[in-house]
Amino acid sequence: MNATIVIILITCLVSWLALKDERWLGELILWPPAIKRGKQYYRLLSYGFIHADLSHLLFNMITLYFFGSLIEQFISSYIGVVGFVAFYLSAIVVSILPTYIRNVDNPAYRSLGASGAVSAVLFAFVLLQPWTTILVFFIPCPAIVYAVLYIGYSIYMDRKGTDNVNHSAHLWGAAYGVLFLLAMDPRVADVFLEQLF
Template identity: 65%
Template sequence: MLTLIVIAVTVLVSWLAFQRPRLLERLILWPPAIDKKRQYDRLVTHGFIHADWQHLLFNMITLFFFGQTIEPLFADYMGPLGFVLFYLSAIVVAILPTYLRHRHDPSYRSLGASGGVSAVLFAFILLKPWSLIFVFFLPVPAIVYAVAYVGYSFYAERLGHDNVNHSAHLSGAAYGVLFMLLMDPGVGGTFVRELTNPQFLR
């Protein structure tokens, strides 16, 4: 249920920002506004706006499928709002390296929920590494996708030829894994058992 609420709020805010450029400019991650104007809310609000409908739909579809699976676990450990707290904190943590690197760059901007979504995705992968993820309609084991995702993100981040914040993807993924392990250390053992006992070999 909370996953659906997060998606609904994100779609609404993104849609409003599509229509109102001034709103987008107020919510986007713009480091000088945080550094000089103390608008720390931008560390969160940038995760609720997107560049276009394709960007928005990709993030929200991913959040829909994987968020609902792990949401009950957070409720068990952290209470009814546990998943929301995890997701919002992931948005902040994922963007911090980018903010620190560009804090004095007035030309830099970043937006999108990708950091938080990456945290949700990798929390799911830690629980179910051999579940199938459909990439361009092709079924891929989650753990294989995770390795490819991290490798590509490192490669693309070094190239720096596109406008995608790959650093936030990597930071979000790492945060999702670390958060899960700190919340429930037993997840690590579960991951190892699942990893060494592939479902398709059972």
């Protein structure tokens, strides 16, 4: 059993417990006043292990399942399995920081879900295999095409701000996934460009 599967199992368990008991949800969700005034810094990480509903959980975990193992193998070959786990956990934190800073004094704001970290994994995959065909709602699409459309959509929806989705976390997570791999091995950029063209 690899670390990706363990992360998925833990996330499913914690999400299930939070969906059944609102006290768990309230203790784990990212809520800026609890962090700023209550010093509950763990919420910058714990929010990534709970989800709004079953479909939100399934979408994130299925995506992580399909792309996580390959990224785990790649990162582990450089810095070990613990390095991959650190990458995933740090992606949860890094992807939410801009949103947290923007809403630090907003008691009405809350955020939850692993989408930022899953975006980091997905975009790390795109960097390694840009022309691999992936299924997007059962429609085959080159990974790089999906990435461009995903970024465009996320920017548009983040600016529009009319839904309850933290598109900013998706964008920062995607950027973090790419930058982490490039920092780990700058030659990845050459391989990406070579494959791209």
